[in-house]
Amino acid sequence: MVDALLGSAVQLLTPEGERVEHPDFDITLTDAELRSLYRDMVLVRRLDAEATALQRQGEIGLWASSLGQEAAQVGSAHSLRSSDYAFPTYRDHGVSWCRGVQPMEILAMFRGITNGGWDPIARRCSLYTIVIGNQVLHAAGYAMGVQLDGADEAVIVYFGDGATDEGDVNEAFVLGADYQLPLVYFCENNQWAISSPRDRFNRAPLYQRAAGFGFPGVRVDGNDILAVMAVTRMALDRARSGGGPTLVEAFTYRMGAHTTSDDPTRYRHAEDLEIWRLRDPIERLKVYLARNGMADRSYFDQVDHEAADLAVLVRDGVRAMAAPAPETMFDHVYVDPTAELVAQRAGLIAYEESFAEGLTA
Amino acid sequence: MTSIREFALPDVGEGLTEAEILRWLVQPGDVVAVNDMIVEIETAKAAVELPSPFAGTIVELKVQPGDVVAVGTPIVGIETVAAAEAPSRQAVLVGYGVREESTPSRRRRGRRGTDVDETAAAPADEPAPAVAVSAAASEASPGVVKAKPPVRHLARELGVDLNRIIATGLHGEVTREDVRSAAGSGAPPAAPSRQAPRDERIAVHGVHRAMAEAMAHSARTAPQVTEWVDVEMTRANQAVARLREAWQGDGVRVTLLTLVATGLIRAVQAHPLTNAAWVDEGPALQMRGAVNMGIAADTPRGLLVPVVKDAGALSLRQLAGAIQGLVDDAREGRSTPADLTGGTVSVTNIGVFGIDGGTPLLPPGQSAILAMGRVVERPWVVEGVVVSRPVMQLTLTFDHRVMDGATGSKVLRAVADFLADPALELLVDSR
Structure with missing residues (x-):
């Protein structure tokens, strides 16, 4: 079922970790770059797991899990130049991580002791927007400014599949097309709008909507970090060179709950999770690295240790956070x-x- | 050096005030690591597992499965090795104030020189729940005494019971001076209150709430008629005994419920309206091909009605297995949403509670529900002679928009005839 839906999606790394060719997209990365992608995904996943536990222990008020979406987030954010600007949603911990936002800055917001968390100008990354789809308009407005300044800068905005039903998102599509904005619309299609399944509201594949607005849309295997990077780089280059906006639909899956207030066992089957577990973004890159001698056991162990240290850092840091x-x-x-x-x-x-x-x- | 840390029930949703303890995943003596799952709880929104914030040994489970616990209540004591973990600190969640019982040291702060004595003898590192109780009790009637938060705080610090103070404020509120003079005059300090029975309002949620909403909807919308009939159960009892004997060792549990369900399925198949649903738009009748039989089950979580899908297509043996599996799942809390929806007709067994008969309410979307009473020896007239026979009362509630009295009566009579002589009915049917 998943494979049929992914039929049109760009893929460079199969779920089994096999490197495959695509007629339109390719990417060449050094071994060190590949290892750093792996490391970031593992660390972001550990941060996510620890934050989920901290919520269950009453240390933070709420958490929106990024579990399963690491490749879409880390891959796209790694495609940005430091001068580019990102507008994430509340679930994009992999994006904010790659923009240099500190875990404590993210968790302070979910602990309810700051109205924002970080300096969006310094990080080139806006604050998490909780209102669904709202940040897409913000990004369009910001991109208009970039265009007026004639800056060598691209803007990327993140939103979910459910957000594509929002007026804000569609208005931002219109603006992007009309003004040929230097903007990448990055849709993480994680299949679930809280408890509403994908096929309830997406009668046509999401990436095809772009054609109606007048800009290209591409579906990419959102659990394949190489494909995500190849496609996002192309879209960012188009934006910087005056080519206008692109819609990237990263086809992925929300492995966790919508937020810690949600109980997905009430509306979805465990077998769906099993299917997607086989498509895990981290495992496939790990297999690729190991099979091609780009990383060995000691490297993976070292990353695991780093992740464990990060967990302790996060746990102790959150518990020590004082209310303002x-x-x-x-x-x-x-x-x-x-x-x-x-x-x-x-x-x-x-x-x-x-x-x-x-x-x- | 070790110390005992408490884990207080967190708000796992957004603004929840309480949760029900479903089951403990650990027992006293178990060693846990940070983030090991220790307990499963159910809130109005979800059933979730809570991970341990500490590494250590479980020393005490302070609440039991079934307890509904307020957010902030300590639920478990864990003995930890000192300095292995950062100090416990209660979260200040959005929308909540700082909890009073956050840490023992904090609780003792400011109590010096006051006449609250119940913790004076408490060992330094041991939490003192009695204080939390007395503080809560003195605050338990905030609607009665008017006082600003800083004044309440002062009263608590001085150990003065606000309920026993004469308020002199402009609007009848207790003032700071009132509290001070009460403290100076040696007014009786806040005493730990006895747990006397009291009036209170309890929030309804989860399974209970679902039941309440479904039944209120049913009673409001469907004109329900109830009929009943007594059935002599000698042959039905024999049939159950024979089937048990025949399938002994196969793990198939045949009960009277299996036989009653079979009788109802046959009656439904003979009278398809029993399986229909009323549709307001039109109006129309939604006829349904498959007989999806709901089995009302009394579970630790409350009334659940798991559904045997397409029960009409099952053999008696398959039906027995299906009922057994679904009811076991419901009692163990393993039912999936699909297990509990899609019923077209239902059976409820009130006989297990020692009841003769009753008038069940229709589950929404269904047009008939059959209640089986207990089987009890009664005087029964056989060919002019009163003899003792096992008798059961069957009650059928049906939707009078869907079926008229004649149809409903035929359905109930068909079930009764089947139970009066199951073997004969099955033979007649296999002509």
Whole structure:
């Protein structure tokens, strides 16, 4: 079933780790680059697993798992130049990781102690957008600015299959086509819009929608990191050279729950997971690396150790995160605070301090 | 050096306040690593497993399967090796305040010099749940006493029970001065309250809520008629005994329920309206080819109705196996969503509760449900002589939009006739 759907998808590495040719797409990477792709995927998966556990232990309020989507996220983000700009969703931990966002910055947001988490300008990566599809419009607007500046820069925006039903996403498609924006629409089709399955709302393959808007669409095997990189690089090059936008549909699968508030066993069968487990993005690259002598046991062990260390770092770091002082909520409302907000801030501080009164009075 | 750490029930959803403990995956004495799964819980949204935040040895399970536990309640004690783990810290979740019982050291802070004494003797490293209880009890009636949070905090620090203070505030609220003077006058401190029976409102969720919604919908929408009949069960009992004997050792569990289900399937096949559903649009009748038989089961999680799919296509032996498998799954909590949906007609066995008969309500989307009462020896008249015979009452509730009284009566009579002499009915049918 999956293979039939993937029929039109670009693939360079089979689920069994065999390198195959494609008439239109190819990629050449050094052994070191391939190893670093593997390492990033393993570390992102470990971060995801630890964050899921921390939510179950009450340390963070919510977590959206990226399990199974590592190749789509890490592969596309690795295709970016440092000057390019990314707009991720709340599930794109592999993207933010590759943009240099620190795990603690991501987890601080899910712990509810920051309104953002990181400096989006410094990271060239916007904050996670929780509203479905909203960031696609942001990206279109940002890309219009890039175009007006004549900057040598491409923009990539991430969204899920469910988001393609949103007006925001379709409006952003129209803008991208009309203005020939330097923009890559990267759709991670993970088959599930919370509990609604793909075929409930995608009557036609998603990548084909691009044709109706007037730009190319490509479906890529989203669990094949080589194909994801080859296709995303092509789309980014088109964007930078004035060729206009491209829709990339990375065909993948959400192996975990929608978020930690969701219980997917209520609406999907375990056998679907078994099918996709055989298509795991990390395993296929590992097999490819091992079979071709690009990495050996000691390298894989070393990455596993790194992942275990990362888990401890994340766990201890999150537990040690202190809640900010309540009055900091006023800090980023305006550059120059209004008199009303100054008064509210002073009132809040006085109220907080009144808890300590009495015993000392 | 070791210390005992507590793991408090987290909010695993977004803003959930409580969860039910389904089962423990560990027992006292078990050694666990960080993130080993230790307990399965069910919230209004999902059944999930919780991973241990600590490495160590389980020393105490503080709550039992079936308990509905408030978020923040300690559920397990784990003995850890000191310094192996970062200090425990309760999350401050979005929408929640800091929990009072976060760590023992915090709990003791500020209690110096006060007259709250129940923890004074507690060993330094041991949590003192009694304090948490008394603090909660003094706060348990916040609707009665008006006081601002800082004043409540002060009262707690001074060990003053807000309920026993005369409020002098402008709007009838307890003021900081009220608390101080009460503390100074030696007013009685907050006493740990006895667990007296009290009025309370309990949230309904999970299986219970699903049942409530389904039954209310059924009662509102379908005009339901109930008929009943007594059946003499001598031959049916014999048939069950014979089948058990014949299939002994095959692991097939034949019960009276198997036979009743068989009788109902035959009646449904003879009267297809029994298997139909009323459709408001039209209006129309949705006729259904397959007989998907729901079997009401009393499980630890509440009433579940697993469905035997296409029961009419099964042999008696297959039917027995299917019922057995589905009911076992339901009781073990293994039912899949598919197991619990798609029923077209149902059977419920209230006899197992020692009940003679009753008027079941239709599951939504179904037009008939048959209830079987207990089998009990009753006076029965045979050829003018009163004798003692095993008798069971059968009750059929049906949707009067779908079937008229004559049809419903024929269906119930057909089941009764089958049970009165199953062998004869099967022979007659095999003509």
